[in-house]
Amino acid sequence: MRLQKFLARGGAASRRGSEDLMTAGRVTVNGAVVRELGSKVDPLKDEVRVDNKLVTLADQKDYFMMHKPAGYLTTMFDPQGRPTVCDLLPKERAAGLFPVGRLDYDTTGLLLFMTDGELAHRLLHPKNHVAKRYLVTVDGVLTNADVMQLSEGIELHDGLTKPAVVEILGAPLGNGSGTNHLKQFKKLNTNERIQLAAGELPVVTTEASITISEGRKRQVKRMFAYVGRPVVSLHRQAFGSVVLGDLAPGECRKLTTEEVAGLQNAVRMEAV
Numbered sequence: 001m002r003l004q005k006f007l008a009r010g011g012a013a014s015r016r017g018s019e020d021l022m023t024a025g026r027v028t029v030n031g032a033v034v035r036e037l038g039s040k041v042d043p044l045k046d047e048v049r050v051d052n053k054l055v056t057l058a059d060q061k062d063y064f065m066m067h068k069p070a071g072y073l074t075t076m077f078d079p080q081g082r083p084t085v086c087d088l089l090p091k092e093r094a095a096g097l098f099p100v101g102r103l104d105y106d107t108t109g110l111l112l113f114m115t116d117g118e119l120a121h122r123l124l125h126p127k128n129h130v131a132k133r134y135l136v137t138v139d140g141v142l143t144n145a146d147v148m149q150l151s152e153g154i155e156l157h158d159g160l161t162k163p164a165v166v167e168i169l170g171a172p173l174g175n176g177s178g179t180n181h182l183k184q185f186k187k188l189n190t191n192e193r194i195q196l197a198a199g200e201l202p203v204v205t206t207e208a209s210i211t212i213s214e215g216r217k218r219q220v221k222r223m224f225a226y227v228g229r230p231v232v233s234l235h236r237q238a239f240g241s242v243v244l245g246d247l248a249p250g251e252c253r254k255l256t257t258e259e260v261a262g263l264q265n266a267v268r269m270e271a272v
Contacts, residue, residue, distance in 0.1 A: 001098075003029065003039045006048060010055040026051050043098055043117045044124065056117045062097060063255040063263075064089070064113040067247040070191070074102040074111065085111060088250055100124065100239075101215055109134070109236030110244040112263075113252075122267035123240070129162070129213035130266050133238040134220055138229035141172045142206040146227045150210065154223045158216060161223060165211040172206045205232055240266045 007018035007027065025033050028049045029041055041048055048055045068085060076086040076098060085099060100112040100120045114120055123130050150166045210220060221231045237244055241262035247253060
């Protein structure tokens with residue numbers, strides 16, 4: 001986000017007034033004076049101050065959830081013109097909203113948006129261990145030994161993961177027949193059914209649930225790849241106490257007061 005836009009939305013001044021503050025040397029980003037118009041900041045990471053007074057987007061308390069479909073980038077703008085989650089937000093409410101964390105291009109499910117930079121920062125901070133639950137389909141048969149290893153922690157290149165909660169959901173889906181196979185097949189989405197029919201999906205897959213309390217890049221995919229069960233599809237069902245529920249793919253809705261309070265409580269933040 002451009003710094004002058006951030007300042008305006010944070011209530012420091014008008015857009016033009018914010019530019020005047022910058023050129024006057026009254027604005028700092030992470031302790032350094034920024035005078036160049038057009039400079040950008042990350043609302044989740046950067047500390048912006050005017051005359052040493054902290055500026056945030058906290059005064060604009062909008063909180064939304066989205067059922068992110070596959071095929072959308074988790075960004076508010078893509079210079080290459082690819083579809084982004086911003087395209088799915090209500091146009092009249094999109095200003096100032098930013099996604100809390102990221103879901104991969106091919107990952108679906110719950111994505112939070114807000115204008116509350118402090119809450120977003122706390123939700124993503126590793127020390128707060130906010131739980132995120134995913135439904136995952138993996139290549140091959142997930143064994144109890146795999147579950148135990150995932151649950152205890154996986155040694156990735158960026159360190160040992162924290163213990164996860166993993167549960168196998170039903171029997172593996174394979175090229176068999178019978179009632180169980182039919183029930184498993186019905187759980188696949190349309191694209192997965194097409195891929196299965198075309199032979200593009202693995203011969204045998206297993207559906208599982210995993211809950212993690214970290215937010216490393218592509219963490220779930222890397223964890224399952226470590227135990228030799230590459231992820232075929234990944235869907236986030238819950239973020240903290242907020243559950244996706246029956247929200248349709250591509251749809252958004254405003255969080256309820258209770259849902260916002262639940263997120264604040266998860267990071268020990270007082271409601272305002």
